[in-house]
Amino acid sequence: MAPAVAQHGREAATKTPAAFETEAAQAILIDDATGSVLFDKAADAPFAPASMAKIMTAALVFEALSSGKITPDTMFRVSEHAWRTGGGPSGGSAMFALLNSEVRVGDLLRGMLVQAGNDAAIVLAEGIAGSEPAFVARMTEKAKELGLIRTTFVNASGLPDPGQMTTARDMARLSRHVIAAWPELYRVFSEPEFTWNKIRQRNRNPLVQAVNGADGLQTGYTRDGGFALAGSVVQNGQRLVFVLTGLKTAASRSDEARKLVEWAYRTFEARKLFEAGATVGEAGVFGGASGSVALAARAPVSVLVRREGGDRLTAQIIYTGPVQAPVAAGAEIGRLVVLRGDAPALETPLYAAAAVARGSLPQRAMDGAVELAGGWIRKALRRE
Structure with missing residues (x-):
């Protein structure tokens, strides 16, 4: 099994405000x-x-x-x-x-x-x-x-x-x-x-x-x-x-800290991405009655964005998959990572929104065949 990533982009606006600059290393x-x-x-x-x-x-x-x-x-x-x-x-x-x-x-x-x-x-x-x-x-x-x-x-x-x-x-x-x-x-x-x-x-x-x-x-x-x-x-x-x-100095430490804080409160406001319990995405399930399980966060997912716009937010769902059935409702499956540009902006765990029972014997056999074939393909790619 390998880490799986689902990615979605959300762009706030087109106007780009001036970035903050600091003397700090x-x-x-x-x-x-x-x-x-x-x-x-x-x-x-x-x-x-x-x-x-x-x-x-x-x-x-x-x-x-x-x-x-x-x-x-x-x-x-x-x-x-x-x-x-x-x-x-x-x-x-x-x-x-x-x-x-x-x-x-x-x-x-x-x-x-x-x-x-x-x-x-x-x-x-x-x-x-x-x-x-x-x-x-x-x-x-x-x-x-x-x-x-x-x-x-x-x-x-x-x-x-x-x-x-x-x-x-x-x-x-x-x-x-x-x-x-x-x-x-x-x-x-x-x-x-x-x-x-x-x-x-x-x-x-x-x-x-x-x-x-x-x-x-x-x-x-x-x-x-x-x-x-x-x-x-x-x-x-x-x-x-x-x-x-x-x-370089204690005075610059104080000044840079104060400027950073003032800039942040002036520049950002909260934006809700998902309500608590809302489906954020899906994870693939191996050997289950369903081939996937919905993923949700337990609390509202919010991120601060620039008041004037310009932030490009990219959401990634990361989990090790496919997830092995059975899957209990509420089980922690992976995490949601939100990037602002290339920088991490938010990371929160994601949980199974519903249970997934073990599949029938034919379903498990089919999943096994697909996973085996995928394994051969991954091995072949690694050798090249």
């Missing part, structure tokens, strides 16, 4: 409600995540809090490794937790997400998993689970390491997961400031108090890779999640 902007990619610039190119690695650290801390393994009042000790590597002596971003002190998880979480404290991230990792390497193994496992195929974690803080790499697309996917999975805990990202050890520090995310609706996530900086930001903004009930990397 890599960038992606996503409408969170639909998953529509509104802007993409080298979004799969690798870069060092720096402190954006803390978004994954936060995800695992949120998991531990949600499961009851720890509470905000659980105390973790500040080890010499955490203090020396990520604390005051390191010269990097820190919450300045004291060596061998006991610190509440709730305070460590704020130290990590508001102040981008490397010491807080390491203490949390050690407290939850017993050691930072053991915690990093969980980070890697979680990355695979979320489909972050181009991301590798080496430490919990994001401190420079040549083995620690990600992409703008992966960081955006991770950010959306954190926002959706733990909406209450996610609010820590938006706290404007935090004071620890008599040191008051403002939120390092430059948009939190400068842009209406900005509520997270994390900045990043490396000497070689420049300034980066994974951010989220909600205006008029519409959340945008974006990642920008490779900027």
Whole structure:
């Protein structure tokens, strides 16, 4: 069996508005409600995540809090490794937790997400998993689970390491997961400031108090890779999640993020492609009472398009087929991928709209003969 693709084109209009341009080396902007990619610039190119690695650290801390393994009042000790590597002596971003002190998880979480404290991230990792390497193994496992195929974690803080790499697309996917999975805990990202050890520090995310609706996530900086930001903004009930990397200054990072968000809200509007439960297409069925099954999405399928027109949308139904009968109603069969030009705009799973029973013996025999012949043809084509 081979992946099958059904393709349909939908053109919005003929007028083409000016494209957005950014100084960022890599960038992606996503409408969170639909998953529509509104802007993409080298979004799969690798870069060092720096402190954006803390978004994954936060995800695992949120998991531990949600499961009851720890509470905000659980105390973790500040080890010499955490203090020396990520604390005051390191010269990097820190919450300045004291060596061998006991610190509440709730305070460590704020130290990590508001102040981008490397010491807080390491203490949390050690407290939850017993050691930072053991915690990093969980980070890697979680990355695979979320489909972050181009991301590798080496430490919990994001401190420079040549083995620690990600992409703008992966960081955006991770950010959306954190926002959706733990909406209450996610609010820590938006706290404007935090004071620890008599040191008051403002939120390092430059948009939190400068842009209406900005509520997270994390900045990043490396000497070689420049300034980066994974951010989220909600205006008029519409959340945008974006990642920008490779900027030369902190000021340009703020400016480019603000311009990107303003451009998106000014440029796009939602367009519904399919109602919930509406037939999107069909998948071929092998050995069934019917030779095909209708496919539908469980929720309405919408995508953002430019208000002035000019977007050419192409919809592809991708599945591994033909699908083997019997097919249960509601079974996940494949996915709908919507492209804006050549760039991904939306991806959503598709399900069998109805059951397909096993066919009669003659029907199965005929399907088998057709599949066998198709297999010979595919083999012959591969040899040429």
